[in-house]
Amino acid sequence: MQAYSIDFRQKILDTYHAEPISQKPIAKRFSVALSFVQKLLKQYRETKNITPRTDRCGVKGKLNAEQLLIEYPID
Template identity: 40%
Template sequence: MRAYSTDLRERVVAACDAGDATREQVAARFSVSVTWIRKLIRQRRETGSIEPRPHGGGHAPAFDAGGERRLREAVRERPDATLAELARAVGVECRPSAVHRALKRLGVTRKKSRGGRPSRTAPS
């Protein structure tokens, strides 16, 4: 979710400062929540700014450059391994979803190719 624009923030604060409407009315006029207005006013009081704060970041990726290299090698050695088995083979303690995201980021597909000739009786 993206932060509200500075222009909207300025208009909301100006409407609140004018004092001719309640925060509920201002929230309805600008399609924002009363809680967001309360937080914006508190931020201006504490920091003197209504600019959006920087994003907090998030979790670091489970696979660094070396881990991605080892993951690629593990898939090459055992293409039929499960995601949990690949995580153990690489030596990274993480959830299977993290292995899936790393494989997707690397562009490594694990779909099995069809062996043999196509069937003449069923669609292929």
């Protein structure tokens, strides 16, 4: 699944700060999951950053680059 754009995230954040509305109606208005709104607001509160997080994507490999070259040498 593709991450939401920064513009879209900013619209959600602006709506939350501009209107006296709770998180659930914001999620409905923008057709996103409530958990996304909650995570976005938490991320903004903690880091002042709304860019998509990439540090948690995918499973980390158990082998490092050197071990991969030994196991699968490049011809």
